[in-house]
Amino acid sequence: MFWLNEVLEMTGPFRTAVIGLGSMGYGIAQSCLRAGLITHGFDVVPSKIEKFRAEGGAAGSLAEIASTLDAAVIVVLNAGQTEDVLFGDNGIVSSMRAGSVVLACATVPPDFARDMEARCNASGVHYLDAPISGGAAKSSQGQLSVMASGSPAAFTAARPVLAAAAETVFELGDTAGAGSAMKAVNQLLAGVHIATMAEALTFGMTQGVSPETFVEVISQCAGTSWMLENRAPHIVAGDYTPLSQVNIWPKDLGIVLDIAKSASFSAPITAAALQQYLAAAGMGLGREDDAAVAKVYARNAGLTLPGET
Known part of the structure; x- marks a missing residue:
């Protein structure tokens, strides 16, 4: 952060826009604002824009400020939304000045x-x-991990945002694509780990192991994972407030399987996990926290999870 302050002193105000104020995008916008960057926040939900501006976010419509941006951070759901923000009917790239940078995070x-x-x-x-x-x-x-690839000039242009929003930046190559490939690897593991956690937790219930005991013991054993330790407590609490929705996984694991197909690579465990998320979405759980995939297992086994009657 000291390095960032020195850069801002030398170059003057740095203006960025975060487009997509979901759980991740809102945090990025807050981190940029806290770091001293002039930060605009935009979302399809007007109340999110209003909330961010009340916290100090800069005013102005995206059309009005696009030409003034040093960086645009795109934190939307998928490729289609990313392309629409950049090159759609109201796409910003045509208005952005030469030398500015797009950070695409989806x-x-x-x-x-x-x-x-x-x-x-x-x-x-x-x-x-x-x-x-x-x-x-x-x-x-401001402690994200970023799996990034792009030209040296793109990295240089993006440094103030990266310094504000990330704890670790993995520089994976000098052209785009390598970052997204690594994210697919990460999502394969993360999605499988959540589904496997749900399977193990509910399997334990059939053997008299309560969800509370499951978390207490397994989080200290070799079978643990970051996803287990982060998501299993949601099940114990019976709280499925969406920090990461079930609906994310059919998209992300679908991308993984599409890439695998193009590489003639079989990914059967990923495919099995995807089916559980699709089942959860089919049960009407798509907008719940992704830990709600445990409800698929509980329903099939006739189990009652914490918080359910």
């Missing part, structure tokens, strides 16, 4: 990231393939 196929880089570069705008990991808590604390 989970997308590597080929899509490479296409976005080429199209941005054609307009003189840098593109950093910058998928993120860490969850809402680390996002709000």
Whole structure:
């Protein structure tokens, strides 16, 4: 952060826009604001924009401020939304000045990231393939991990945002695509780990192991994972307030399987986990926290999870 302060002293105010104020995007916007960057926040939900402006976010419509931006951080759901923000009817790239940078944070196929880089570069705008990991808590604390790839110029242009929002930046290559490939690997593991946690927790219940005891014991044993330790307490509390929705996983694991298919690679465990998330969405749980995949197992086994009657 000291380095960031020195940069801002030398270059003057740095203006960024965070587009997509979900649980991760809102934290990124807060982190940029806290670091002293002039930060605009935009979302399809007006109340999120109003809330961020009340906290100090800069005013102005996206159309009005696009040409003034040093960086645009795109934290939307998927490739389609990313492309729409950048090149749709009201796309911002055509208005952004040469030398500014797009940081694209959604989970997308590597080929899509490479296409976005080429199209941005054609307009003189840098593109950093910058998928993120860490969850809402680390996002709000400026402690995300960023799996990034792009040209040296893109990294340089993005440094103030990266310094504000990330604890660790993995520089994975000098062209887009490598960051998204690594994010697909991460999402394969994360999605499988959540589903496996739900399976193990509910299996334990059939053997008289309570969810509370499961968390207490397994979190201290070799079978633990970050996802287990983060998500299993949601089940114990019976609290499925969405920090990461079930609906994210059909998309992300679908991307993983699409990439695997193109590489002629069999990923049967990923496919099995995907089916559990699809079942959860089919039960109407799509907007609940992804720990709610445990409800699929509980329903099939006739179990009652904490908080259920």
